[in-house]
Amino acid sequence: MKILLATFWIIPHVGGVWNYMSQLKKVLESLGHEVDILGYGEGNKYVYIVNEFRKVERSLLLPLVNDKLNVQLEPENYADPVVKHCETERHVYELGASYLGLEKYDVIHTQDVISTVCLNRVKPIGPTLVATLHGCVAHEMRLQTNSSPTSYMCKAYFDELEHVGATSATFTIVANEWLKNILTDEFHVPNEQIKILNYGYDTANFLKKIKEKPFIQLQHPVERPVDKKTILYTGRLVELKGVHHLISSLSHLKKIRSDWVCWIVGEGEKRAELQVQSKALGVENDIFFLGKREDIPKILSNTDIFVLPSLIENQSLSVIEAQITGKAVIVSDAGGLPEMVEHGVTGLISPVGDVMSLCNNLESLIKNESYRQELGSNAKKWGMVHWSLEAGVKKVVEVYELALSIKGGVGNSEN
Structure with a gap:
């Protein structure tokens, strides 16, 4: 399989998501799969394929994004600065991913709700989409923006992102019952869409x-x-x-x-x-x-x-x-x-x-x-x-294969 691991966040970074992606890539490649990693570069200055260092500069994308947002959005949608920032960054990310090309992949495996929303919007027909959520962004943003005078707007925005991101993939992988219960009870994700898999660790x-x-x-x-x-x-x-x-x-x-x-x-x-x-x-x-x-x-x-x-x-x-x-x-x-x-x-x-x-x-x-x-x-x-890494990755590959079987099989490669 040709697999793209994708995150909305800057990579590499200190934290569990980058560690997980790096280890997952290593084991998938040892099993014979081709793996690329997509994310933002340092300071959100570019969107890039990390292992190939193919990148699209933010300075080239931002004018196109601003023109699009100025046409599509009413001024009140920008009242909350956090919402304005996230909306801009995710459109830059979408456009950058499109320019870098997504056609060759069998599986796009996103690592957060925002990258899932973005890549579901711009991916071509071929690849199947699988998501792993490493937490609840909507809950984190509530804690961080609770004192903001426009916190109601921020809450509504990230609640909608959580719902759309968690329901966009063929399967949504979570690490525990806690997150599964949040997604099913609060964000109305179908129970059968969620797979509980621990990460595994080297x-x-x-x-x-x-x-x-x-x-x-x-x-x-x-x-x-x-x-x-x-x-x-x-x-x-x-x-x-x-x-x-x-x-x-x-x-x-x-x-x-x-x-x-x-x-x-x-x-x-x-x-x-x-x-x-x-x-x-x-x-x-x-x-x-x-x-x-x-x-x-x-x-x-x-x-x-x-x-x-x-x-x-x-x-x-x-x-x-x-x-x-x-x-x-x-x-x-x-x-x-x-x-x-x-x-x-x-x-x-x-x-x-x-x-x-x-x-x-x-x-x-x-x-x-x-x-x-x-x-x-x-x-x-x-x-x-x-925390066996090999067992954890084996279960991830099984989810890939199940997602592809639902879609109709691997169509982009012979691996």
């Missing part, structure tokens, strides 16, 4: 990196203190990840005990604000903001507890990495996280935003080494089986 390659010595040491290694337990968060520093709740919990934890440090790995718009918060709460000497790191496997192997306090979450790759490294995990009960962690067996779960519950869970793992090791060992045993 566990062997991740664990191999723990032992590898880098050819060139690009970053100074992080040394853990010998007399303290190490708590780790990795991910984007944005509101939805709930890092501010972690910092609040740590301020309470410090009143109970001081035999810990916390490493926060990642970048994002909230970094400066989070650093101010840690100073205001008196934990600036206990929390270390390490920025973007290229040695996550080694850092994770040198920690004791992994924490993900998200406000909304689908299926976190950082939790998968912590599990297969054998670490005790604490997560919030947001989204699909309770389907990844069994409380008291493979980790601990705190209610979203409950800083005292998170504090208590942290303290219980710091003071009880045997319990912490038991949870980590259970997590690794479960994770090494459940």
